[in-house]
Amino acid sequence: MLKEIKSPEDLKKLGLKEKEELAKEIREYILEIVSKNGGHLASNLGVVELTIALHSVFNCPKDKIVWDVGHQSYVHKILTGRNLETLRKFEGIAGFPKTNESDADCFNTGHSSTSISAALGMARARDLKNEDNSVIAVIGDGALTGGMALEALNDAGCSKSKITVILNDNEMSISKNIGGLNLFLSKLRTKKLYTKSNNTIKKITMKIPLIGKPLVKICHKIKNALKQIVIPKMYFEDIGFYYLGPVDGHNIQELENIMESSKKVEGPVLIHVLTKKGKGYEIAEKNPDKYHATPPFNIEDGSPKSGYKKDYSKVFGNTLVKLASKNKNIVAITAAMKDGTGMAEFQKKYPNRFFDVGIAEQHALCCAAGMAKAGLVPFVSIYSSFYQRGYDQVIHDIAAQNLPVIMCVDRAGIVGADGETHQGTLDLAFFRVVPNLVIMAPKNFVELEKMMKYAVELKKPVVIRYPRGGENIKWNNKSQEIEIGKSEILKEGKDLTIIAIGKAVEKAIQISEKIKIDAEIINARFLKPLDEASIIKSIEKTKKVITIEDGTIMGGLATSIKELIVNKKIENVEMKSYAYPDKFIEHGSPEELEKAYGVDSQTIAKELDKWICKKRISV
Numbered sequence: 001m002l003k004e005i006k007s008p009e010d011l012k013k014l015g016l017k018e019k020e021e022l023a024k025e026i027r028e029y030i031l032e033i034v035s036k037n038g039g040h041l042a043s044n045l046g047v048v049e050l051t052i053a054l055h056s057v058f059n060c061p062k063d064k065i066v067w068d069v070g071h072q073s074y075v076h077k078i079l080t081g082r083n084l085e086t087l088r089k090f091e092g093i094a095g096f097p098k099t100n101e102s103d104a105d106c107f108n109t110g111h112s113s114t115s116i117s118a119a120l121g122m123a124r125a126r127d128l129k130n131e132d133n134s135v136i137a138v139i140g141d142g143a144l145t146g147g148m149a150l151e152a153l154n155d156a157g158c159s160k161s162k163i164t165v166i167l168n169d170n171e172m173s174i175s176k177n178i179g180g181l182n183l184f185l186s187k188l189r190t191k192k193l194y195t196k197s198n199n200t201i202k203k204i205t206m207k208i209p210l211i212g213k214p215l216v217k218i219c220h221k222i223k224n225a226l227k228q229i230v231i232p233k234m235y236f237e238d239i240g241f242y243y244l245g246p247v248d249g250h251n252i253q254e255l256e257n258i259m260e261s262s263k264k265v266e267g268p269v270l271i272h273v274l275t276k277k278g279k280g281y282e283i284a285e286k287n288p289d290k291y292h293a294t295p296p297f298n299i300e301d302g303s304p305k306s307g308y309k310k311d312y313s314k315v316f317g318n319t320l321v322k323l324a325s326k327n328k329n330i331v332a333i334t335a336a337m338k339d340g341t342g343m344a345e346f347q348k349k350y351p352n353r354f355f356d357v358g359i360a361e362q363h364a365l366c367c368a369a370g371m372a373k374a375g376l377v378p379f380v381s382i383y384s385s386f387y388q389r390g391y392d393q394v395i396h397d398i399a400a401q402n403l404p405v406i407m408c409v410d411r412a413g414i415v416g417a418d419g420e421t422h423q424g425t426l427d428l429a430f431f432r433v434v435p436n437l438v439i440m441a442p443k444n445f446v447e448l449e450k451m452m453k454y455a456v457e458l459k460k461p462v463v464i465r466y467p468r469g470g471e472n473i474k475w476n477n478k479s480q481e482i483e484i485g486k487s488e489i490l491k492e493g494k495d496l497t498i499i500a501i502g503k504a505v506e507k508a509i510q511i512s513e514k515i516k517i518d519a520e521i522i523n524a525r526f527l528k529p530l531d532e533a534s535i536i537k538s539i540e541k542t543k544k545v546i547t548i549e550d551g552t553i554m555g556g557l558a559t560s561i562k563e564l565i566v567n568k569k570i571e572n573v574e575m576k577s578y579a580y581p582d583k584f585i586e587h588g589s590p591e592e593l594e595k596a597y598g599v600d601s602q603t604i605a606k607e608l609d610k611w612i613c614k615k616r617i618s619v
Contacts, residue, residue: 001014001018001021001022001025002022002025002026002029002078005022005078005079005081006081007079007080007081008055008056008059008060008079008080011052011055011056011079012055012056016252016253019052019056019252020252022052023048023049023052023252024280026048026052026075026078027045027048027279027280027281029078029084030044030045030048030074030075030078030084031045031280031281031299032299033074033084033085033087034074034087034294034297035296035297035298035299036296037087037088037089037296037417038088038293038294038295038296038297038417039074039087039088039095039293039294039417040071040072040074040095040292040293040294041278041281041284041291041292041293041294042277042278042284042285042288042289042291042292043071043072043140043277043292044071044072044073044074044075045277045278045279045280045281045284046072046168046170046249046275046276046277046278046279047072047075047138047168047249047275048075048250048279048280049249049250049251049252049255050138050166050168050249050255050273050275051075051076051079052075052079052252053252053255053256053259054076054136054138054166054259055076055079055080056252056256057256057259057260057263058134058136058259059133059134060080060104061103061104061106062133063133063134063135063136064106064107064119064122064133064134064135064136065104065106065136065138066106066107066109066115066118066119066122066135066136066137066138067097067109067115067138068109068112068113068114068115068116068137068138068139068140068143068149069096069109069110069111069112069140069143070096070097070108070109070110071095071096071292071293072138072140072168073096073097073105074087074095076097076104077093077102077104080102080104081102081104082101082102088417088418088419088587089417089587089588090586090587090588090589090592090593090596091586091588092587094419094586094587095417095418095419095587096108096109096110096418096419096421097109106122107122108420108421109421110418110419110420110421110422111385111386111389111421112140112142112143112146112149112359113139113143113144113145113146113147113148113149113359114148115137115138115139115143115149116137116139116149116152116153116156116163116165117148117149117151117152117155118137119135119136119137119163119165120135120137120152120155120156120159120161120163122135123135123159123161123162123163124159124161127161127162134162134164134263135162135163135164136163136164136165136166137163137164137165137166138166138168139165139166139167139168140167140168140169140170141167141168141169141170142336142358142359143359144167145336145358145359145360146358146359146360147360147362147363153165153239153241154239156240156241156268157236157239157240157241157268158239158240159240159268160266160267160268161267161268162265162266162267162268162269163268163269164259164262164268164269164270164271165241165268165269165270165271166270166271166273167245167270167271167272167273168249168273168275169246169249169272169273169274169275170249170274170275170276170277170288236270236272240267240268241268241269241270242262242265242267242268242269242270243269243270243272244258244261244262244269244270244271244272245258245270245271245272245273245274246272246273246274247271247272247273247274248274249273249274249275249276250275250276250279255273258271259271277292278291283301283302284302287302289339290339293418309470310445310470311342311468311469311470312410312445312448312466312467312468312469312470312471313340313341313342313410313468314342315342315445315448315449316341316342316381316408316410316448316452316466317341317342317343317344317345317346318342318345319448319449319452319453320332320342320343320346320379320452321345321346321349321350323452323453323456324346324349324350324353325349327377327456329375329376329377330353330376330377330378330379330456331353331354331355331371331376331377331378331379332346332347332350332353332354332355332378332379332381333355333356333357333364333367333368333371333378333379333380333381334355334356334357334364334380334381334382335356335357335358335359335360335361335363335364335382335386336356336357336358336359337381337382337383337386337410338354338356340383340410341381341382341383341408341410342381342410343381355367361382361386361387361389361390361393362389362390362392362393364380364382364390365380365390365393365394365397365398365405365407366393366397368380368398368405369393369397369398369401369403369405371405372398372403372404372405373401373403377404377406377456378405378406379406379408379452380405380406380407380408381408381410382407382408382409382410383409383410383411383422383424384409384410384411384412384413384424384426384427384465385411385415385421385422385423385424385426387407387409387427388426388430391430394407394431394434394437395434398461399434399435399436399437399461400435400436402436402460402461403461404458404459404460404461404462405461405462406452406455406456406462406464407461407462407463407464408452408464408465408466409424409427409463409464409465409466410466410468411424411467411468412424412427412428412441412465412466412467412502412503412550412551413425413467413468413502413503413550413551413590414467414550414580414585414590414593414594415467415468415590416468416587416588416589416590416593417587417588417589418587419585419586419587420584420585420586420587423584423585424465424467424551425550425551425552425580425585426551426552427463427465427551428441428465428501428527428549428551428552428555428556428557429551429552429554429555429556429559430555431463431527431528432527432528432555432556432559432560433555436460436461437461437462437463437528438455438458438460438461438462438463438484438526438528438529439462439463439465439526439527439528440455440462440463440464440465440482440525440526440527441464441465441466441501441502441503441524441525441527442464442466442502442525443502443503443505443506443523443525444471444479444505445471446479447479447482447525448464448466450479450481450482451464451482452464453482454482458484465502466502466503467502467503467550471506472506482525484526484529485526485529485530485531486525486526486531486534487499487522487523487524487525487526487531487534487535488522488523488525489520489521489522489523489534489538490505490508490509490521490522490523491509491512491519491520491521492520493512493517493518493519493520493521493542494518494520494541494542495517495518495519495542495544495612496515496517496518496519496520496542496544496545496546496608496612497519497520497522497535497538497539497541497542497544497545497546498511498512498519498520498521498522498545498546498548499522499524499535499538499545499546499547499548499557499561500521500522500523500524500547500548500549500557501523501524501525501527501548501549501557502549502550503550504548504549504550505521505523507548507599507600507601507604508521508523508548509521510601510605511548511601511604511605511608514601514602514605515605515608515609515612516609516612517608517612520538520541520542522534522535522538524557527556527557527560528560530560530564532564532568535561535564536564536568536570539565539570539573540570543572543573543574544573544574544575544612545561545565545573545574545575545576546575546576546577546578546604546608547561547575547576547577547578547579548577548578548579548599548604549578549579550579550580551579551580552579552580552581552582553577553579553580553581553582554582556579557577557579558577558579561575561577562575562577574611576607576608576611578598578599578604579599580597580599581597585597
């Protein structure tokens with residue numbers, strides 16, 4: 001049946017039983033593709049029926065469907081005529097909505113909590129242009145913990161614009177949801193009178209022979225059902241939405257009925273849909289956080305087909321636990337990324353010193369600033385591309401007050417198949433312009449451990465950035481101790497200076513072994529403060545310099561070295577820089593992207609051999 005679906009129009013011709021059969025086929029297809037290509041599994045398995053209902057009731061692309069984050073859009077892509085065989089592959093189908101891929105994708109997404117704002121903007125544009133179409137935002141309860149989503153709800157509720165918000169309630173984001181919003185369906189329990197009477201009645205009932213325990217369980221289920229109906233309705237209708245639900249997110253008929261009803265309502269509507277992440281694949285149902293985003297795996301048991309036994313996130317987490325065992329003031333903060341950032345073990349060991357604030361990077365960083373001001377030592381671990389959302393807090397709340405917050409930047413540099421919205425190529429540039437920050441990047445696991453330890457001693461705002469995955473440096477060298485603003489000379493040479501930072505140090509080593517000239521290799525370690533003395537000494541000796549970094553060409557290491565050469569008036573210097581261009585980098589494996597942009601070690605080595613023979617060009 002799946003082969004016959006080329007567009008939503010084909011879907012509309014199917015009966016209910018056929019749609020239910022189609023849902024099974026789609027689940028099998030997604031499971032097959034993601035097991036081979038990797039990708040977001042649990043979230044997509046959870047929205048199969050919801051997506052079928054959406055495309056059965058609404059008319060895409062005339063009607064606009066905005067997927068929050070967009071990691072759950074695989075079913076949408078299938079139903080709008082796309083073949084997922086090349087999903088997340090270089091030059092293939094993206095793992096997130098892309099407007100240049102299909103007119104069915106009305107807005108590019110990748111980060112959370114943006115859908116309601118974008119949808120409201122489209123609805124207002126529609127109203128001003130006197131057009132007639134529906135606008136739907138599909139947002140998860142996890143993304144609803146993001147402040148921007150709440151800002152948009154507040155605005156949409158009083159806007160009177162016809163907009164439909166579908167709340168996909170699966171009690172999960174990437175890690176299990178936390179916070180006040182997640183507890184809001186259970187807020188009756190916070191009432192003292194309710195709690196006291198509830199416990200008293202429970203104790204009395206439990207003592208009734210034979211029927212006591214079963215009766216308590218039945219009452220508990222009835223009570224929760226009533227709360228699901230009453231409490232959310234009150235909240236959303238108080239801020240201006242017409243509330244519909246909750247509805248079973250795996251019942252196509254019920255979903256279609258409630259969506260049809262929503263079309264008759266004037267003004268903003270919220271449909272509360274209850275779904276199960278990982279639906280239809282028992283392994284993912286039991287471990288939705290593990291299978292939120294997964295590398296290629298074996299369907300039979302869910303085991304990964306390959307991968308690093310040890311990665312930077314794991315090393316970070318283990319080191320943090322060791323440091324915390326010796327310093328009771330160390331605390332850990334993350335934004336719904338406990339497992340991805342390697343903090344799970346810290347939470348087990350020190351639950352009272354671990355804080356997952358939900359999808360709220362701004363709050364995470366400002367809260368860390370408050371902790372630092374009060375004498376604690378906060379480690380904040382967030383993915384590189386997510387730090388963008390807390391940039392004002394880095395500047396205003398941390399750096400401007402010179403507070404000792406240790407900001408750990410996971411997934412720095414190219415991360416691969418998630419594409420433009422997740423590549424961590426901008427952090428060196430946007431952190432470098434902020435006063436008071438110390439910026440470090442380790443070349444391997446040992447250096448990461450040393451930098452973390454040193455950051456605690458430094459008592460300044462520190463950024464430590466490290467890549468996704470494991471280390472590949474096999475070069476046996478004794479790592480020097482960390483000293484602020486001090487680089488590491490890995491190899492001395494007289495003909496060429498190679499300056500690299502972080503993951504790129506590995507390339508510098510590989511290149512030095514391939515080229516025919518005597519190269520000096522400098523592991524910068526610090527982007528800020530830069531080791532000017534060592535770098536100037538080397539450049540004045542060789543008069544030829546290249547920089548290599550896993551980031552954008554603008555604002556990072558290359559810019560720092562060019563500024564240094566100009567400011568110190570070093571003459572007759574030839575320079576080349578290897579980094580990613582001033583553009584958003586598409587999806588593909590890191591190896592494919594490095595080759596495509598000419599920053600792999602083999603391409604650089606070939607270019608250097610040609611360049612070294614040419615006439616010198618002064619900077």
